[in-house]
Amino acid sequence: MIDRDTIASHGLTVDEYDRIVSILGRDPNLLELGIFSVMWSEHCSYKSSRVHLKTLPTDGPRVLQGPGENAGVLDIGDGLAAVFKIESHNHPSFIEPYQGAATGVGGIIRDIFTMGARPLALLNSLRFGELDTPLTQRLVEGVVAGIAGYGNSIGIPTVGGEVAFDKSYAGNPLVNVFCLGIAPVDGIIKGRAEGVGNAVYYVGAKTGRDGIHGATMASAEFDDASEEKRPNVQVGDPFMEKLLLEACLEVMESDALIGLQDMGAAGLTCSSCEMGARGDAGIDIDVSTVPQRETHMTPYEIMLSESQERMLFIVRQGREAEVERVFEKWDLHAVRIGQVTDDGLLRVRNGGDVVAEIPNKPLADEAPLYERPYHEPSDFKARQNLNVDTLDLSTPPTDILLRLMSAPDVASKRWIYRQYDHMVRTNTIAPAGTGAGVIRVKGTSRALAFSVDGNGRYCYLDPYQGAMLAVAESARNVACAGGVPIGATNCLNFGNPERPEIMWQFARAVAGIGEACRALDVPITGGNVSLYNETDGEAILPTPVIGVVGLLENPEQTVGRCFQEADSVVMLLGDSRLSLGGSEYLKVVHGLVRGVPPILDLKTECALQRVLVELAAAGVLLSAHDCSDGGLAVTLAECSVDTEGVGCDVAIPTDAEGTISALFGEGASRVVISVRKNDVGRVTEVAAAASIPCLTLGRSGGKRIRIAIGGEDVIDAPLDDVAQAWSSGLSRYFEDSAA
């Protein structure tokens, strides 16, 4: 029954099969093979990445839970904890954009409330191919609609995020969703099975045939046959999840639950064996008692189904009726499907027959560990070669600015975030589109700021540097809002790890993340790895996405990116080493991704972030915007183009590489702020004390964007023109833009 073809079609190697045989002491049956195949898929086991992920810093005084559970947990004071994580749903979103994205949202939300936290905010980080193709437009429409459809229905605000476009993502869009919730410190629930004889319960949607082998699909590349994978995409029901969420939170108000876990990738299989492994226990379940919505489902189908909105939990003995009652109130049916044992086995029955028996720990924790070979790509040094002298720099800077402002990477994302309810729960204190997400923590005087950031171009040109820059940017965005970064989650999106050049990108990126997180004192509390993001041998730009969470002591001090009033003083804080390598300018104007990403000095970055937090707390910052895509000229324009329309008149420093570099060169640790005249002295003092360079550029106000270098205007454009280019840059690709 188990032949080579069967093994291969399950995504397992012959060596992995032999390992299974030695764990079981016999050949597996088909069901057991299926169970191993999903648990040992890349998506569930992290077999290619664990060796590298181990090197990340995961400890800190605030860390209550690091990687290994459904989400990370940080102590935020007042007896409360922030519970958060980021996850990907990339492969399903290419196959079926609406449901792929929707179920990605559903999955990460479950990961948060399964820990005992009420989910309070969502962010997302998206990547697509170039927007001028109908396929990409369709993917963007579907993904955004799916995120909106799910998040809005369940009543959790999507308060921000990022989106970027590059042809390498055309067949492999990235949909990374971040969720943050709050729980009482003593109410954190783990996903573990404990207490021999305790009941194992199932609650939520009925199990169907959707999503079977979804985990295996996410662990392989796409090719011509990919359309057939449509049935592998799960279908979401946010109403069901809302009921589950409220019911679970209500049950968790008592101590009747010992453990809770959502059924996500690899469904019932993953949740049961992981809970067993974590609790050093066995789990004995009877699939014939699992609620099913289709007839004649086999044990294989039931164990591997990825039907959404289902939870598995362990109840304290004697409390079963109490728990069932709470679920009945919400018209949910909690069904006992098994019990905890002491033999460490995952035992699956079908009525009277035992149909699978596998030791939990080896299944959940001892998947093969691969040290995949890696080496620098042969063209790596060549990519970094950028001779600016060979570029045609004759386009007038004002025209370049308009082109960059209307590039989808840079342009207003209002068409997107307008579809998200970013205000539900009345906690959102930073308006959408102004920078990091910020939500107040009701019942305290605090707020949480959070941002998701990544840069595929930088990582392609130098994965180590690019990953460090991503961490720095995410933490900097949080600091710009006035928050002190306290922890992070990461989503690592890469191509096929069996290719040494890709594995090299991964290893270098993880090393870069580690160095930056250590320097910024931002521990990684968990995250996700998505590999095999490539089609027909073409990989995506390596795209590690970092989600940093920060704490604001007083929400009064939330700071956005836009100038607030005319005649405020515009200042530039931070580093001045610029690079056109990997820049938005180079891509949009010259169609190139080449060169070396900006240099990052982590000590300077740390000091800059402390300065920002101090100035925000002192109430002197009218605005703060970090310089990223497009360089200083774009940053200044972005500060002006909001609905109030306050222009600027500034002079910026020269750059050794020339005018274009000074205007559009990108650099790390660089922020544009605006303050009232009276506060300039204070800013200068605070910056000097931290050895952060500080320059007055000019003033805000007027109906123009005017930028001078060396006494000469190099950009002089009507604010309305710039605002028009910016507001239509993305929306012009979509029909309904009555914006």
Next chain:
Amino acid sequence: MKFAVIVFPGSNCDHDAHYALTEVLGQQVNLVWHKDRDLGGADVVVLPGGFSYGDYLRTGAIAKFSPVMSRVTDFAAAGGPVIGICNGFQVLLEAGLLPGGMRRNQTLKFICEHVHLRVEANDTPFTCDTTVGQVLRIPIAHGEGNYYADSDTVRSLQEHRQIVFRYTAPDGSLDDSWNVNGSVDAIAGICNRDRNVVGLMPHPERACEDAVGSRDGRVVLQSVLSALGGPGGLPVNSS
């Protein structure tokens, strides 16, 4: 003053209404589960926003069958003040307590942003502290907020001054481009003939504090305190 905020499966903005009424306005609020047949002696009933019953069939269509709705109908018939916000407005339309229906936004997309409302009638319990023509900046968040009624109904609403709020430009002038969901006659909110039941698509409970972007919604919730005879913000002795 006691408020009953009805909670259907899938309601989301019950939390927000509860917070605004208790923390900002200092009132007493009961969250009333849809299966309850008792409003707990409430003076005001609030049907909050959300996605009751997952918007299955039509938005608000199933909620009307909930046991609590017969109590709400009796309360309204007896003249009690009832406000339906967003999905709550949709429920009132489906339950026949207000005339007209709701369609998908003309953009066919969900829209979340601040809009400007002009008060058209200040003789309802939820607008009595405003002046006619006053402009309020309040957020909308809906995919199906395109209010529709046939021309006879619209005429009747106009004649009986049942239009309570219209979408306008920030200066209060009527302008199609500011009617983002395409509602007929730019109608954002209406009341019944007896003027005690008000429904509106925008969310006043999301606009009660500057911290969240606007406090213009406060007057809508505050008005009902004046309407019921107590000084705004202080609890009235139960009678």
